Amino acid sequence: MTEEEKGPETKFSRREFIKCSALLGGTLLAGQLGWATDLVRRAEAGLLSPEEEYELAKAENILHTVCLQCNTGCGIKVKLFRKNGQAVAAKIDGNPYNPFVLFPHLPFKTSPAEAVEIDAAICPKGQSGLQTAYDPYRITKVLKRAGKRGENKWQSISFDQAIDEIVNGGNLFKDIPGEESRKVEGLKDICTLRDPDLFQRMAFDIKDISKKKTPEEKKAAVEDFKKKYAGELHYLIDPDHPDFGPRNNQLLYMWGRKKAGRSEFSARFFGGTMGTTNRHGHTTVCQGSLYFSGKAMSEQYTEGTFKDGQKFYWQADCEGAEFILFVGANLLDANYGPPNRTPRLISKKFAVVDPRFSKLASKAWKYLPVNPGEDGALAMGMLQWIIKHKRYNESYLIF
Ligand code: SF4
Structure with missing residues (x-):
C-alpha cells in the first residue's frame, strides 16, 4: 500500500474510535446532550461552520456501518464530530462502498481517505437515524x-x-x-430441562405419540410415556400433554425483523441454550402471503396435480424488466429500500395502479387510480383480456 493509499496519518487508536462510536448508542451524558443536539440541528439545517464541516470530511471521523431504521439494512457512513475526547454523530449518508446505495459502488480497494469525499444517497428515514439515536425520550435504561x-x-x-x-x-x-x-x-x-440426551429421547417418544391415529391410541401412548418418564415428568409443562414439551417452552422469544448473523445468534441462545422451541418472528404472519404464494408458484405438475413447491421467496427481476406494473407497491417509499431500487428502476417504463396518487405515480408512464379493494377485479379483467386476445405465450404454457 502506498503512502497515498494509506490516507492521512492519525493518532486515533481503534480503542478510542470504538469508545467514541459507542456514543451513537445514545449514551451521551446529560451535560453533553445540549452540545450534541445543537450540533445535529445545525448539521441538518446545513449551518455548520467550515471548520466543523472539515472535521466531518476526515476519514478517521467516519464510521461505516449499517442502517437499521428498516429491514433493508443499507450501508451507511456516520460522520462523527469530536470535541474534548467525546464524539457525536452529526450526519448520516450512504456508504459508497455498499452496492445497495451506490450503483456502481466504489471498488473495495478505494482508500477511506478517498471515499470520504463521496456520499451515496439514502432515504429520509435512514437520515433520521440521528433523531432515533439522540431522541431525549429514547429509553436507554x-x-x-x-x-x-x-x-x-x-x-x-x-x-x-x-x-x-x-x-x-x-x-x-x-x-x-x-x-x-x-x-x-x-x-x-x-429452563429446567438441560440434559440434551433426555431432551432427545423425550422428543423421539413424543413424536411417536403424535403418529397415533385414534384418541384411544393416543391416550394409551401418553400413559406409556408417563410410566417411562415417571421421574422426569416435572420437566414438562403438562404431563398429560407431553406434546407441549418441557417447561423451557414457556420462554417465548418474539422479535421484529432480523437477518443473518443476528438470527443465528438468537437461535443458538434461545434454542440451543435455553431450550425453547417458541421462537416467533412477526414475519411469520405478515409476510406469510408472499412465502406461500411463492411456494405455490414453484409447485410442479406431477401425477395430475400441482405439488411439492420448493421455493418460498421470490423476487422479481425488476432490473432486467422491460416494463413494470406497480400495484399498490411504492418504489420511492418502501419495497426493500428506496436507496437500492430507485436509482436502478426509476428510468424504466412503468405504470402504477394505486388509489392514491403517490410520488411513484407522478413518475409513471400511466397511472390507474383503482378504488380500494378493486385491484382483484382489475387483475381478473386483465386475465380475461389476455385470454380473449390470445396475448399469452402459448408455447410456454404448453411447455
Ligand atoms: S431504506 Fe432507508 S431506512 Fe431502510 S435501511 Fe435503507 S436508508 Fe435505512
Whole structure:
C-alpha cells in the first residue's frame, strides 16, 4: 500500500474510535446532550461552520456501518464530530462502498481517505437515524414496573439488577399493594430441562405419540410415556400433554425483523441454550402471503396435480424488466429500500395502479387510480383480456 493509499496519518487508536462510536448508542451524558443536539440541528439545517464541516470530511471521523431504521439494512457512513475526547454523530449518508446505495459502488480497494469525499444517497428515514439515536425520550435504561399494572409508574434499575431478577425471579414486586407475596419465576425456574440426551429421547417418544391415529391410541401412548418418564415428568409443562414439551417452552422469544448473523445468534441462545422451541418472528404472519404464494408458484405438475413447491421467496427481476406494473407497491417509499431500487428502476417504463396518487405515480408512464379493494377485479379483467386476445405465450404454457 502506498503512502497515498494509506490516507492521512492519525493518532486515533481503534480503542478510542470504538469508545467514541459507542456514543451513537445514545449514551451521551446529560451535560453533553445540549452540545450534541445543537450540533445535529445545525448539521441538518446545513449551518455548520467550515471548520466543523472539515472535521466531518476526515476519514478517521467516519464510521461505516449499517442502517437499521428498516429491514433493508443499507450501508451507511456516520460522520462523527469530536470535541474534548467525546464524539457525536452529526450526519448520516450512504456508504459508497455498499452496492445497495451506490450503483456502481466504489471498488473495495478505494482508500477511506478517498471515499470520504463521496456520499451515496439514502432515504429520509435512514437520515433520521440521528433523531432515533439522540431522541431525549429514547429509553436507554431498564425500566421496572413500580405501580399496579396500567398505573404507568416505573423505576429505572441497573442492568445487573435486571439480569439478576430475570434469571432468578423472586418477590420482585413486594412493594406494590396486592403483590407483596407474589413470587415471580425466573428463567432458571423455567429452563429446567438441560440434559440434551433426555431432551432427545423425550422428543423421539413424543413424536411417536403424535403418529397415533385414534384418541384411544393416543391416550394409551401418553400413559406409556408417563410410566417411562415417571421421574422426569416435572420437566414438562403438562404431563398429560407431553406434546407441549418441557417447561423451557414457556420462554417465548418474539422479535421484529432480523437477518443473518443476528438470527443465528438468537437461535443458538434461545434454542440451543435455553431450550425453547417458541421462537416467533412477526414475519411469520405478515409476510406469510408472499412465502406461500411463492411456494405455490414453484409447485410442479406431477401425477395430475400441482405439488411439492420448493421455493418460498421470490423476487422479481425488476432490473432486467422491460416494463413494470406497480400495484399498490411504492418504489420511492418502501419495497426493500428506496436507496437500492430507485436509482436502478426509476428510468424504466412503468405504470402504477394505486388509489392514491403517490410520488411513484407522478413518475409513471400511466397511472390507474383503482378504488380500494378493486385491484382483484382489475387483475381478473386483465386475465380475461389476455385470454380473449390470445396475448399469452402459448408455447410456454404448453411447455
Ligand atoms: S431504506 Fe432507508 S431506512 Fe431502510 S435501511 Fe435503507 S436508508 Fe435505512
